Amino acid sequence: MDLVVAIGLQLLYGIANLALISLGLAIIFGMMRVINLAHGEFLMLGGYTVVVSTNAGVNIWVAMLILAPLVVGIIGVVVERLLIRWLYGRMVDTLLATWGLSLLLIGVITSIFGASTASTISPPLGVVRIGQYAISGYELFLIAVTALLLGAVWLTLRFTQLGLLARGTMQNAQMASALGVSTNRIYMITFGLGAAVTGLAGGLLAPITGVLPTIGATYIAKAFITVISGGASILAGTAAGSVLLGGINGIFTFLSGPTFGEVALLLTAIVLLRLMPRGITGRFFRKSL
Amino acid sequence: MALSRRQFVVGTSAFALASPALMGRAQGGGKITFASILDLSGGLDIYGTPMAEATKLAIDDINAAGGLLGREVELKLYDAQSSIQLYTQYATQAAAGDRAATVHGGITSASREAIRPTLARFKTLYFYNTQYEGGVCDFNNFNTGSTPAQTVAKVVPYAMNKFGKKVYIVAADYNYGQIIAQWMQKFVAENGGETLGVEFFPLDVTNFGPTITKIQQAKPDMVLSGLVGGAHISFYRQYAAAGMSKDIPICSTTFGIGNEHKLISAEEGNGLLAAYSYFEKVDNPVNKAFLERMDAKLGANRPAMNELSVRSYEGAMLWAEAVKKAGSIDYDPVWNALRSGLSYEGPSGKLTIDPQTNHVIQNVVLAELQNQEFNILETYADQPPADTAMVCDLVANPTLSTFYFENGLAAAGIK
Incomplete structure (x- = not known):
């Protein structure tokens, strides 16, 4: 019984982890069909914000929950103004430009902080014991934060004026523009918000995975696959993609080992995209957010 | 730049003709x-x-x-x-x-x-x-x-004496990790121990939760690690965060050579054993x-x-x-x-x-990590590459x- 609970929580954490690293990318992709290949580096920047500010004496919770999204959100807005807005509608060009941005960010961070960084912040919150099993309390906290974050994005999209304008722009940018919505501004805000969510995720993961200039590379592939498998709906897509891929990865990791877990995840994504080229939400939950 | 086949052939044959002149490592002067x-x-x-x-x-x-x-x-x-x-x-x-x-x-x-x-x-x-x-x-x-006969062969019996005979192995999933895991199993068996499980991790894995649960299930006396690279450092963090580092100690053939001990906190690393031919305190x-x-x-x-x-x-x-x-x-x-x-x-x-x-x-040196420093426990002089x-x-x-x-x-x- 204890084992079932422990495995269940680990599965849930695996799913939450995928959702957390993918949500920011999904917001940007869902809204403007821009695949941000510097997404991994936005996560990395969130992590560095936490490490640098805690080393400077800032409380770890303030650093993770406030500073990381704030700093990366601002960086996101700057990037959108300087780079992305010139490339809307040119998908391949944005891929190249954001890839270049990712290399630039890795280079800048490496030259400032060096190749390896002492992120000696330990995950707070201690250990939760379930019989003979133990799970880090911080991982449970991350599951809760991910749920809250998804809820917050849903509330924003569903009930605020910004959400209404954003959904309108998403469905038909030209019509929204004709009705007087400044799509330009909506894009900027969404990109900033997507970046902020990514920064938050990177900040939250910093204590448990550590930060390196190149850590983004370990996230980008999985985030990318999750978002593409999920399809264009921001929330339903991220959630469905994370549950499916994270669940399969977790189950196969338990049954055989991490290598097969990764293989199973990739194989599922390939088969899924063969059958549903527009992702899960291209076929199911089409009207969802 | 488009390179036609003709240009390629001309270019490479010019190189081939010139190469005798290039051969012979810069003699005299210079x-x-x-x-x-x-x-x-x-x-x-x-x-x-x-x-x-x-x-x-x-x-x-x-x-x-x-x-x-x-x-x-x-x-x-x-x-x-x-x-x-x-x-x-x-x-x-x-x-x-x-x-x-x-x-x-x-x-x-x-x-x-x-x-x-x-x-x-x-x-x-x-x-x-x-x-x-x-x-x-x-x-x-x-x-x-x-090589393993110099280091693993020293750290395994020492740790088995200290912690117990049951071992769980985690290693990176490429040739080094696969082969080092076989050496670990061999030395564990030779010293009368038992390997309860072996797991390999692709280099970009950052979530070690499922494996940590499996280790808790198997209840080994120690974990042998041959994990490699920046992403794998998160294993040690997550292991400590799940409260494991105090119960089941880790011995590693790779921890420390990327200066991992400076990258994680003192509490996360304390008690880890490693053997190499050099530590700063030699x-x-x-x-x-x-x-x-x-x-x-x-x-x-x-x-x-x-x-x-x-x-x-x-x-x-x-x-x-x-x-x-x-x-x-x-x-x-x-x-x-x-x-x-x-x-x-x-x-x-x-x-x-x-x-x-x-x-x-x-020389081979066995050391224990305390407060981000490796303290030397044993020194074995003039070890041959017996493997x-x-x-x-x-x-x-x-x-x-x-x-x-x-x-x-x-x-x-x-x-």
């Missing part, structure tokens, strides 16, 4: 080229950057002492950017383009296997200065790092002077020194000793000098090249260029 290929960016730079600093110091020291044979030694440092493809490209560049007298470098076993055949073909002396899984038997390749005058020179060169930014970086220094010095002994930088005299029982007293102690395997007889010696005899057969453990230990005839 500088001696020493090439080093390391990962200075990308995921493996946590290993490569300190190795490069130590190599630079070695070349500075050689030149400060008047160079070799009255000539200055010039370091050509290539950044392979954690990409195997660049390794092959730079190895060819160093051997054929720079006509380097020797090429040092390679960090992962995969990178070594990528450049070893190239350098053997060009007959350019190759030094691999990294601790690794053993089994390379190559006339042209000098493997100066420690007590001898050469090491003291070495660390002082490193401090003078890099100041507060000096990375912690470990086997990889110190051996990069010592590998360069071993080569320099051979050149001095041979009185030439030509291939054959230097090769013979290297294989004449050449010794060098470095920061890690005495190193002697074993001509049977082209590996190094060296590679089981399969390799370059004295009887000096043209071999093989990696015996490529397909695992069983394939090499080791039970």
